[in-house]
Amino acid sequence: MATHEQLPSTSSRPPLDPTITGPTTNTVNIGTRRSKLALIQAQIVHDALKAAHPETEFKIHAMATMGDKNQVTPLHSFGAKSLWTFELEHGLLDGSLDLIVHSLKDMPTQLPPQCKIGAITSRENARDVVVMKPSLPYKSIAELPAGSVVGTSSVRRSAQIARKFPSLKFKDVRGNLGTRLEKLDAEDGEYACLILAAAGLERVGLADRITQHLDSKTPGGGILHAVGQGALGIEIRSDDTKTQSLLTKLIDNDALLACLAERSLLRTLEGGCSVPIGVETEWIEKGKLLMRSIVVSLDGTEAVEAETLAEVLSEKEAEEFGLAVAQDLIAKGASNILQAINLTKDVVVDGPAA
Structure with a gap:
């Protein structure tokens, strides 16, 4: 990925105080996206931090990012970097947030110079999975008839699956996890299955929807997952030694x-x-x-x-x-x-x- 774009100034926010090196009170402000999954992931980090530092107050703040605000345009049509991190990084840099919880796979490999990854937590199931339409009898992607529509917004997934199963068709599917599953389950819906991340389904309590796990050992056609998939990345300011010290036990x-x-x-x-x-x-x-x-x-x-x-x-x-x-x-x-x-x-x- 190209170098992260320069963050523009925002008149509605106070400028970053260069003297700030971490939380200035006994409250640590945690930033996250507003989706159900993102809030669950932020809560996981919140609870781990609270267990490690019971004397400190941790507060979660959720906001909508660029990728959340437009649920119609196919993701590959966007022209912006960092659809899932940009707005949150503004809060980090102006000091209103002390850390951000991300799905690590959504984090650009080049962060703003004022930011860094403060911790990567224990990795959950990193694999991709097939979630089949409930009304269909198929138990694996290899069983799907030619012309079946696979729902995914990821060219990484569609390219690897097309390599194994060139007769399948692919269609973009947007929305949060619940919305995508509703589109799959609709009686008149066009999708035969969705390809999703196992970790996301497991974290929201929907592991029972998994039809098949996909990895390098999958008989008949496995795929490799996204970089960082299954892990949570915690982003902090580069010079924030106080917040960094709080994260030590989470690494x-x-x-x-x-x-x-x-x-x-x-x-x-x-x-x-x-x-x-x-x-x-x-x-x-x-x-x-x-x-x-x-x-x-x-x-x-x-x-x-x-x-x-x-x-x-x-x-x-x-x-x-x-x-x-x-x-x-x-x-x-x-x-x-x-x-x-x-x-x-x-x-x-x-x-x-x-």
């Missing part, structure tokens, strides 16, 4: 290193969420990280893959690992695929915890 080191490696790969390939880049990381043993990765053309007809094992014990080694895997993909021809994809638009396609 999951295995998740941190795996996700940093994935983000390094994505950053090196300069691929935003609009580019079909999938990953899957797995700790084989302590300090040994296996990364599977793929770059796919939009129609699924071309693909470059890599499977690499490396020792990863530090953040520096995680960054270097992602870089090395990206260079391997480029050597195998990934750059040709990426160059063929229109990268002139700054697009975010994988919607929040989709």
Whole structure:
């Protein structure tokens, strides 16, 4: 993804006080999006922080982001970066928020210089899943008849599935998780199934809707997930040592290193969420990280893959690992695929915890 755009000044907000280095009172303000899933994720972080620091008050503040406000336009048609983070970062930089809870996969790989990732929490189920229309008898995506419509707003998902099942059709589906499931379940609805993130369904208590898990080991046609999928990323101001210290107990080191490696790969390939880049990381043993990765053309007809094992014990080694895997993909021809994809638009396609 290209470097994060410069945040414009906003006259309605006070300028960032350079003396602010963290919460100025005993209340820590947590920012999040307004969706049900985002609020649940913010509450998870709130509760973990409260358990670790019972003497501190933590307050959740929700707001609508650019991606939330327009639920009609296909995500790949937007021309803006950071659809799910932009407005929240304003609050962080003007001091009205002390931290933001994101689905890590929605965070650009380049943050504003005044911001950083303060913590990555324990990773939930990172896989994509199939949610089949209840009235249909099929138990896997491989069983769908030719011409069946698969609902997804992600070209990463559609490209990988088209590679395995070229007879299927794909149609954009917008809205929060509940809205998308309603569109799927409608008797006259056109979707045979949706492709969603397992973690999102599990966090909102809808794991029973999962028909099939999709990963590299799925018989007949697995796909690799989005960079950072299943993890929560907590964004703070770069110089906020006080909030950083509060987050120490929330950091999951295995998740941190795996996700940093994935983000390094994505950053090196300069691929935003609009580019079909999938990953899957797995700790084989302590300090040994296996990364599977793929770059796919939009129609699924071309693909470059890599499977690499490396020792990863530090953040520096995680960054270097992602870089090395990206260079391997480029050597195998990934750059040709990426160059063929229109990268002139700054697009975010994988919607929040989709």
